[in-house]
Amino acid sequence: MMEKVVRLVFFFSLFFYLPVLSQSKGIHKEFKNRVASNGELFNMSIDRAYQQINQLIEESRALKDSVSEMQLLERKCRYFYSKNQVDSLIISSEKLQKVSKEYNNVYYEAMGNIYIAETYSVNKFYDKAIFYLNNAYEILQKDQSKSKKIFFAKANVLSSFANVYLDKNEPRNAARKLLEEIKSGNELKDPKEFASFQYLNYANLSNIYLLYNLDSAYFYAQKSIHIKPADITEDKSMIDNYNVIGEYYKKRKDYSNSIKNFHEALKISKRIGIDLNINNVNKSLKEIYQLTNQKDSVIFYENKIKQYELQLLQSKYNSLQEVISKDQKEQSRSSGRNLLLWGISLVLLIGCALFFYFKFKKKKTTQINHNLQETYSQLITLLQNNDPGFMFSFENAFPLFSGKLLKLNPELQQSEIEFCALLKLKLTTKEIAKYTFIETRTVQNKKYRLRKKLEIPQSVDIYNWIDGI
Known part of the structure; x- marks a missing residue:
């Protein structure tokens, strides 16, 4: 029972x-x-x-x-690396390293070490960067499976070694590391995998050759484009390829083709959100527009360059603090001499940051005040003419605007972002109604819905709030 x-x-x-x-x-x-x-x-x-x-x-x-x-x-980690946000990269890479170690996963532990090495290299602690790359390679050697994932991780180690040599201003050594990586691709027997692997490597190599051999740079950029599998969407490698080809034509004073390729690079960067190395494109465009005496375009790209460099300097300053803090924990018994050197480096970097900040701020304020009214006037003219290029021109003038709005509320529709652009231009309710062919009551309703979606308090002026974006 x-x-x-x-x-x-x-x-x-x-x-x-x-x-x-x-x-x-x-x-x-x-x-x-x-x-x-x-x-x-x-x-x-x-x-x-x-x-x-x-x-x-x-x-x-x-x-x-x-x-x-x-x-x-x-x-x-890849996001912060692609956005050049070194301060956030070191925090996320340490987290990856710690978690993967707990789970005993050699691939992700190695990747954590690779990203940490990148942050050290950017901050000019090259010996530390090499230490972490060697550590990553030793971790990968523990895996005897000979899996594709481990193969690609080892290739990433070689790429990062090349990056360290670039940061040390040793492009020939960097090229040697990448050629070593290209040679390792012979292990890949699948034609599609081989093509994908070498497409990335040729683009990286062309970017390195750009520093000392323009013809070789152009050759490998074209080779990268030629071998690129059709199903791979345009990415950072294509940004590099277009940049190299743009430089090639610029050197030969073929400015039309040069600008065309640089704009292709900017277009991909804007679409996929990768900022890494994009300031080189801005600098080249500024140089071309100076040579061709297009003053408005010179000012536009000059402002973009300064904005980018200021953000990068702030990120480097924050990451240096993180690097020093990490190193103090790892070497708590290290001599006071090293700490003094780091302290001096930190003080110098803070000094540089403040110098550039106030210098940029002063120049930028003068230039923006001079050009802002003209920019607004041009955009409003496009709007009055119902020109479909309005939003493209607006986003060129305010490149961070849409991204910041989407961070506040990822569910914003494109039409709502466009409406925010009109508020950014300080157009009145009547003007918006006139230019967009809708009723004033509809404009007021749109403002009300935006307040709710973006959580703008009733006590805050919506124009001032949007202007702060």
């Missing part, structure tokens, strides 16, 4: 447990699909993909999905 009761209890429990188990598997599968979709989005628009990452990381922890967690943390 007791045995029969036990069996009944067992089958009764099984009856309820199986649907729960099935549901749990469904939740995990659905989550994996969202992580994969985020990866696809990351290749098309890293800013939009990044907005999802923190929430996905929280869910991965709740589901105890360690692989997805590490994958998302590494994606976060």
Whole structure:
């Protein structure tokens, strides 16, 4: 009798447990699909993909999905690396290193070390950068599976060594490391994998040759474009390729083709959200417009260059603090002499940061005040003429505007962003109604909905709030 009761209890429990188990598997599968979709989005628009990452990381922890967690943390590192946000990169790379070590995953632990090395190299601590790259390679050597993932991670180590040599202003050594990486590609037997791998390497190599051999740079940029698989969307490598080809034509004073290629690079950068090395394009365009005496364009790119350099300087300053803090923890018994040197470096960097900040601020204020009214006037003229190029011109004038709005509320529609652009130009309700062919009441309703979506308090003037974006 007791045995029969036990069996009944067992089958009764099984009856309820199986649907729960099935549901749990469904939740995990659905989550994996969202992580994969985020990866696809990351290749098309890293800013939009990044907005999802923190929430996905929280869910991965709740589901105890360690692989997805590490994958998302590494994606976060790639985002900060692509955006040149070195201060955020060191924090996220340390997190990746720590979590992957806990999960005993050699691939992601190595990637964490690679990203940490990049932050040290940017801050001119080259010995430290090399230490972490060697550490990454040793970690990868522990894996005897000979998997493709480990192969690509080792290739990343070689790329990072090349970056260190570039930061040290040793482009020939950097090229040697990349040629070593290109040679390692012979291990890939699948033609498509081989093409994808070498497409990236040739683009990187062309970018290095740009520093001392323009003909070789042009050759490898063209080779990269030629070998690029059709199903790979245009990415950072294509930005580099267009930049190299633009420089090639600039050197030959073919400014029309040069500008065309530089604009292609900017177009991809804007679409996918990658800022790495894009300031080189801005500098080259400024130089061409100076040579061709196009003063308005010179001022436009001059402002973009200064804005970029100021942001980069601030990021480097913050990352230097993080690097020094990390190094103090690792070497708490190190001599006071090293700390003094770091302290001096920090003081010098702060001094430089303040110098450039006030210098840029003073110049920028003068130039912006001089040109702002003209920019507004040009944009309003486009609007009055119902010109479809209005938003393109607006985003050129205010390149960070849309991104900042989407960070505040990722669910904003394009029409709402365009409406915010009109408020940025300080157009009155009547003017907006006139230029967009809608009723004034409709404009007021749009303002009301925007206040709710962006959580703008009623006590705050919406024009002043938008102007601060």
